[in-house]
Amino acid sequence: NPWTPSGDLLSPPGVSVALECQMGPGLSMSSFTMLWYRQNRPGAPIQLLLTEYEQTKDHFRASIDGPKNNFTLQIHDLSEDDSSIYFCAARHSDAVTADSHTNNTTAPQAAVGAVV
Numbered sequence: 500n501p502w503t504p505s506g507d508l509l510s511p512p513g514v515s516v517a518l519e520c521q522m523g524p525g526l527s528m529s530s531f532t533m534l535w536y537r538q539n540r541p542g543a544p545i546q547l548l549l550t551e552y553e554q555t556k557d558h559f560r561a562s563i564d565g566p567k568n569n570f571t572l573q574i575h576d577l578s579e580d581d582s583s584i585y586f587c588a589a590r591h592s593d594a595v596t597a598d599s600h601t602n603n604t605t606a607p608q609a610a611v612g613a614v615v
Contacts, residue, residue: 514577520570520587528563531589533570535561538584545586548572 510516520535522528535548549561551570558575574581 510577512578515573515575516577518572518574518585518587520572522568522589526568527565528568528570528589529565531591533561533563534588534590535559535570535572536586536588538586539582541584548585 508516508518518535520533533551535550536545537548538545548559549556549572551561551563554561560573560575561571562573563570570587572585572587
């Protein structure tokens with residue numbers, strides 16, 4: 500498995516959480532465009548959240564640490580609407596658009612739940 504998942508999180512609303520995606524030995528994030536996706540419930544469409552180049556959207560923030568092969572998603576001011584399964588993906592540089600699922604390697608990184 501080329502991915503090391505963050506693990507599932509249950510956190511109260513209003514806090515900040517961080518999910519980490521790390522590639523295994525022998526792989527380099529610098530060879531890929533990194534992306535974060537989420538799925539609100541099983542069977543629901545998978546939504547593109549952020550790429551490494553589009554680092555902030557609403558209360559989501561992505562950051563990449565190339566030397567450590569680590570891609571992080573921070574969710575600030577967590578709400579119940581953020582309860583989802585989050586996916587990290589690596590897209591080869593020859594894929595044309597950010598929402599293209601071709602040439603993507605994805606793995607579920609964590610299920611996040613906001614609990615009151």
